[in-house]
Amino acid sequence: GAVVSQHPSRVICKSGTSVKIECRSLDFQATTMFWYRQFPKQSLMLMATSNEGSKATYEQGVEKDKFLINHASLTLSTLTVTSAHPEDSSFYICSARARLGNSYNEQFFGPGTRLTVL
Amino acid sequence: DAKTTQPPSMDCAEGRAANLPCNHSTISGNEYVYWYRQIHSQGPQYIIHGLKNNETNEMASLIITEDRKSSTLILPHATLRDTAVYYCIVRLTSGTYKYIFGTGTRLKVLA
Numbered sequence: 628g629a630v631v632s633q634h635p636s637r638v639i640c641k642s643g644t645s646v647k648i649e650c651r652s653l654d655f656q657a658t659t660m661f662w663y664r665q666f667p668k669q670s671l672m673l674m675a676t677s678n679e680g681s682k683a684t685y686e687q688g689v690e691k692d693k694f695l696i697n698h699a700s701l702t703l704s705t706l707t708v709t710s711a712h713p714e715d716s717s718f719y720i721c722s723a724r725a726r727l728g729n730s731y732n733e734q735f736f737g738p739g740t741r742l743t744v745l
Numbered sequence: 746d747a748k749t750t751q752p753p754s755m756d757c758a759e760g761r762a763a764n765l766p767c768n769h770s771t772i773s774g775n776e777y778v779y780w781y782r783q784i785h786s787q788g789p790q791y792i793i794h795g796l797k798n799n800e801t802n803e804m805a806s807l808i809i810t811e812d813r814k815s816s817t818l819i820l821p822h823a824t825l826r827d828t829a830v831y832y833c834i835v836r837l838t839s840g841t842y843k844y845i846f847g848t849g850t851r852l853k854v855l856a
């Protein structure tokens with residue numbers, strides 16, 4: 628249980644194009660999903676918190692117009708990198724907060740999406 | 746900023762116990778300690794979490810000091826597949842539930 632998928636797993640695009648990444652919770656409903664970015668040999672950096680049916684909350688320094696997040700259902704959140712540039716090349720990882728027992732506990736992470744912008 | 750500090754790297758012999766320390770000296774009473782690991786180019790995998798008491802599951806044991814300012818993750822019989830970056834995270838028991846990752850410990854299990 629508690630499986631999170633991401634699509635695509637890898638994408639290469641030209642500079643200036645937009646890329647959409649999907650994050651799905653496969654066997655549970657997730658009211659909250661999170662988006663992270665990870666550069667090579669670095670730790671995960673939280674970009675934004677996505678709540679179903681409401682606007683995402685972005686971390687300081689993350690451009691909300693650059694990284695558009697939509698959380699339209701309890702099982703799907705999308706991250707769109709608009710007008711991508713080479714510096715946006717990174718490993719993007721989503722997670723979903725799952726309920727265990729009588730309380731909402733840990734986040735379950737997707738396998739990640741590697742974005743390369745040429 | 747991350748609220749945890751961990752050694753950057755550790756080695757462990759295969760079959761031996763791996764003890765990974767974490768310092769969280771500013772932890773408050775309503776914050777859990779979580780451990781995840783990340784194998785190269787994959788998403789982090791949940792290992793274990795605790796609030797005050799020591800915890801054990803099929804993967805590992807978590808020992809939390811009485812003052813809660815530090816903890817140790819124990820992998821009882823490390824295998825080569827346990828080679829990964831291990832992250833210790835503190836998380837509020839309510840609110841946003843968001844994680845702030847520190848730099849983690851790169852554990853290398855040696856044959």
